Amino acid sequence: MSEQDYEKGHHHPRPLSPSALRAKAIEALLIEKGLLASDVIDRIVETYEKDVGPLNGAKVVARAWYDPAYKSGCSRMGRRQ
Amino acid sequence: MNGIHDMGGMDGFGPMRPETNEPVFHEPWEARVFGMSMAGAGLPPAPIDARRHRIERLDPALYMASSYYERWLVGMEEAIVAGGVLSREEIEAKINEFSAHPDLPVPRREDPTTAERISALIRKGNPVTRTIRSRPRFAVGDRVITRNLNPHGHTRLPRYSRGKRGVVVAYHGAHVFPDTNAHGLGENPQHLYTVRISARELWGDTAEANESVLIDLWESYLGSDGGEAKPLIRAGQPKAKSATSKASSRSHKASRVRSRPAGQKSR
Numbered sequence: 001m002s003e004q005d006y007e008k009g010h011h012h013p014r015p016l017s018p019s020a021l022r023a024k025a026i027e028a029l030l031i032e033k034g035l036l037a038s039d040v041i042d043r044i045v046e047t048y049e050k051d052v053g054p055l056n057g058a059k060v061v062a063r064a065w066y067d068p069a070y071k072s073g074c075s076r077m078g079r080r081q
Numbered sequence: 082m083n084g085i086h087d088m089g090g091m092d093g094f095g096p097m098r099p100e101t102n103e104p105v106f107h108e109p110w111e112a113r114v115f116g117m118s119m120a121g122a123g124l125p126p127a128p129i130d131a132r133r134h135r136i137e138r139l140d141p142a143l144y145m146a147s148s149y150y151e152r153w154l155v156g157m158e159e160a161i162v163a164g165g166v167l168s169r170e171e172i173e174a175k176i177n178e179f180s181a182h183p184d185l186p187v188p189r190r191e192d193p194t195t196a197e198r199i200s201a202l203i204r205k206g207n208p209v210t211r212t213i214r215s216r217p218r219f220a221v222g223d224r225v226i227t228r229n230l231n232p233h234g235h236t237r238l239p240r241y242s243r244g245k246r247g248v249v250v251a252y253h254g255a256h257v258f259p260d261t262n263a264h265g266l267g268e269n270p271q272h273l274y275t276v277r278i279s280a281r282e283l284w285g286d287t288a289e290a291n292e293s294v295l296i297d298l299w300e301s302y303l304g305s306d307g308g309e310a311k312p313l314i315r316a317g318q319p320k321a322k323s324a325t326s327k328a329s330s331r332s333h334k335a336s337r338v339r340s341r342p343a344g345q346k347s348r
Contacts, residue, residue, distance in 0.1 A: 015180075015183065016110075016179075016183070017108075017110075019110060019148075019150075019151050019154055020108065020109075020110035021176055021179055021180060022154060022158070022172070022176060023110040023113050023114050023117075023154055024110065024113075024179055024187055025172055025175035025176045025178075025179055026117065026122070026154075026157070026158065026161065026167070026172060026175075027113055027117060027187050028175055028179070028187045028188060029167050029171060029172065029175055030117065030122060030123050030166075030167070031187065031188050031189065031190045032188055033123070033167075034190065035122075035123035035166065036117065036120060036122065036123060036190075037190050037191055037192030037195060037196065038187075038189040038190055038191060039191045039192060039193060039196040040116070040120050040192055040195050040196045040199055041113060041116035041117055041120060042116070042196070043196040043197070043199060043200040044115070044116040044119045044120060044199060044200070044203065045106070045112040045113070045115065045116045046200075047200050047203045047204065048105055048115065048203075049105045049106070049112070051203075051204060052203060052204065053105065
């Protein structure tokens, strides 16, 4: 996600919600002052959308239900922690 | 704190409607608020306990009227203003500018090194487990009673679970103690347990007999309730071995109510 998402307003004249507007203002100010970088936000968002999150755990549990070898592997890794 | 966020056991919010294939973020601005908050938004990144407490302290009426990420946004703005990063006036002026000129884009600034470092940090995780010298006071199978604690600050002991009897079902090692870490008062790691509390202990005799709630609780939230539990505790059974006179009298009262003939309502 990037600032382009905010620019959907170009083609859809729906005004931003008060929260969207407030978030846009804060992001713009932090970037103008050099306190935050756009790609740092992009990467955090991308990581949580694609790589980490509760769905990974759900998939591990579901696979452990039908794959005994995988399940025992999980148990061993858990104990090593 | 006994705040509006601690809603466990409340009714009247309408049905739960799980969303199929729910996206991580419903609106682009939610993703930006999440990313900014996680990156510290111009402040040193705050621990999760402090970020949670920020949200707990929101005005209760505002809290109730806000969506999940609206609470993040307000919490972040409060911290930014309190920390002197941005002033309220600057934020309002920028909002007015974007309102008047909706086509103005958010400026971009790139910092690939930091982006890569943060991404790696997130993937690696930030464990809150610690090594401490003291031995755990409880073992799996021990009966415990939660303390009736009402701190003004952050706590992970929900209101509905205070003063209740349960059984330790798992031990997780020592973890950072949120009640102090949220306030910058140190990590003070403590042993952490999963405690099973029966639905009837929590919600009374009309609760389902075979249901229970599992809650992760720090050691200082817990007192002993008479040693090791029997392998299977039937919910609603009067517990003979009570550690305190208070718990004991409550147990007697509960069994008296239960012993009324069927169909007779207790008053």
